[in-house]
Amino acid sequence: MPFKELARLDKTVHEPARLAIMSALYACTIAEFLFLQELTGLTKGNLSCHLSKLEEAGLIEVDKHFIRKKIPQTTIRITPKGRSTMEAYWKKVDDIRSVIQQWRPVETTR
Numbered sequence: 001m002p003f004k005e006l007a008r009l010d011k012t013v014h015e016p017a018r019l020a021i022m023s024a025l026y027a028c029t030i031a032e033f034l035f036l037q038e039l040t041g042l043t044k045g046n047l048s049c050h051l052s053k054l055e056e057a058g059l060i061e062v063d064k065h066f067i068r069k070k071i072p073q074t075t076i077r078i079t080p081k082g083r084s085t086m087e088a089y090w091k092k093v094d095d096i097r098s099v100i101q102q103w104r105p106v107e108t109t110r
Helices: 002-007 016-028 033-040 044-056 080-102
Strands: 030-032 060-067 071-078
Touching (some): 002 080, 016 030, 016 044
């Protein structure tokens, strides 16, 4: 049943904010913190929390450094594990969608 498969989707990625972050990084490979914040609409604290969870799972790498020794910059990069996790996630979602699309509503006559 596809509905049981929906419940088995990777929770680390399936959470809406993390899915937005991972989808953006999958598309562009690397992004600055402020770009991801603008893109996702998350607060700094909320984005930081989600990035920490993704980093702990090995799906992203966070690099904090300074530009010209003065301006702090944080960049986030998707890892190879993160890329393969997203590919597996989207394949599973597509498989579920494919099964559900084959179902047709039963028409009743009254």
